[in-house]
Amino acid sequence: MRFGEFDLLLSLLILVPFIVVFHIWAKVREKNAMSHFAGEELLPVIAPGYRNKYAIIRVLADIIALALIIVALAKPQWGFEWKADSKKGLDILFAVDTSKSMMASDIKPTRLDFAKEEMRAFVKRMNGDRVGLIAFAGQAFLQCPLTVDYGGFVLALDGLNIGTIPIGGTSISSAIEEAIRSLSSAATKNKVLVIITDGENTEGDIEKAIKEANKEKVMICAVGIGTKEGDKIKISDDKGNPVYLKNRKGEVVESRLMEETLFRISERTGGIYVKAGDRGLGLDDIYKKRFSQFEKNKTEDKKIKIYKERFQIPLWIAFVILCFEITLRGKIRKVTLRGGNNNEKQFI
Numbered sequence: 001m002r003f004g005e006f007d008l009l010l011s012l013l014i015l016v017p018f019i020v021v022f023h024i025w026a027k028v029r030e031k032n033a034m035s036h037f038a039g040e041e042l043l044p045v046i047a048p049g050y051r052n053k054y055a056i057i058r059v060l061a062d063i064i065a066l067a068l069i070i071v072a073l074a075k076p077q078w079g080f081e082w083k084a085d086s087k088k089g090l091d092i093l094f095a096v097d098t099s100k101s102m103m104a105s106d107i108k109p110t111r112l113d114f115a116k117e118e119m120r121a122f123v124k125r126m127n128g129d130r131v132g133l134i135a136f137a138g139q140a141f142l143q144c145p146l147t148v149d150y151g152g153f154v155l156a157l158d159g160l161n162i163g164t165i166p167i168g169g170t171s172i173s174s175a176i177e178e179a180i181r182s183l184s185s186a187a188t189k190n191k192v193l194v195i196i197t198d199g200e201n202t203e204g205d206i207e208k209a210i211k212e213a214n215k216e217k218v219m220i221c222a223v224g225i226g227t228k229e230g231d232k233i234k235i236s237d238d239k240g241n242p243v244y245l246k247n248r249k250g251e252v253v254e255s256r257l258m259e260e261t262l263f264r265i266s267e268r269t270g271g272i273y274v275k276a277g278d279r280g281l282g283l284d285d286i287y288k289k290r291f292s293q294f295e296k297n298k299t300e301d302k303k304i305k306i307y308k309e310r311f312q313i314p315l316w317i318a319f320v321i322l323c324f325e326i327t328l329r330g331k332i333r334k335v336t337l338r339g340g341n342n343n344e345k346q347f348i
């Protein structure tokens with residue numbers, strides 16, 4: 001047996017011992033009050049129900065009924081049946097730039113942190129689409145294969161930092177090539193890559209990568225993150241102190257958004273370019289303007305266990321016990337007092 005609301009069960013069952021303690025406390029107070037009201041010999045006459053044998057049974061019935069109602073609220077389940085669960089969606093690969101330039105803070109808190117936060121929120125709104133993650137700097141590596149396990153994707157996303165790819169530089173072409181390899185085995189008509197970068201490209205052959213993407217029918221959408229004014233790149237030195245990144249000449253490096261390359265990649269592969277800003281990364285715009293026109297593929301086809309709800313059983317038992325408890329109330333006696341003139345008065 002399992003419970004659909006196990007936390008609720010634990011929370012509410014705590015009430016039961018408190019109610020038991022309350023009944024004991026109330027009974028002690030009642031006994032003390034009655035002992036001040038009349039002597040032991042007179043109590044059976046003026047309050048014949050005080051020591052009624054049904055009183056304890058009634059209290060136990062109330063407590064058991066309450067416990068059963070709590071169990072019912074926790075949704076007890078046992079027995080199950082298999083149900084087919086098929087979903088349709090797109091296959092979308094995200095390639096995130098993890099080079100040192102993504103530590104620039106012209107987009108707060110940093111370009112990389114902003115991208116991760118926006119992607120996390122976007123993925124939480126997805127339903128049925130498979131997503132994958134590529135990290136790239138001087139080279140590219142697949143961090144999370146295509147999956148509908150959004151929790152696993154977010155874990156991989158949270159692990160991205162500028163040290164994820166040990167090879168320095170920025171090679172957008174390597175990200176495209178890794179995406180082509182990853183999508184080659186996907187049984188889908190629509191192959192989509194979303195590149196999130198500041199556009200600075202120092203390695204690889206972009207033209208060759210674009211031709212290969214068109215050959216494999218991979219649509220590439222680009223998200224430019226950063227500003228044209230740019231910013232200095234703050235990193236940590238060997239002692240963990242914040243310092244600005246310098247080039248080989250000892251000059252402080254400033255990183256700027258380079259949109260031209262991103263425009264060219266997206267236009268020549270049938271995608272769209274958006275610039276990150278106050279409205280986030282623009283992933284919703286990309287989805288609506290490009291992905292919504294695609295025919296969705298079957299991304300998941302599996303059987304899931306559907307457990308049978310059994311809350312009715314403890315609820316009915318509680319109902320029967322409460323009805324029984326109500327009948328016990330009728331057992332509480334009538335008190336008969338006889339006056340000197342043989343008149344009888346009855347009190348309930």
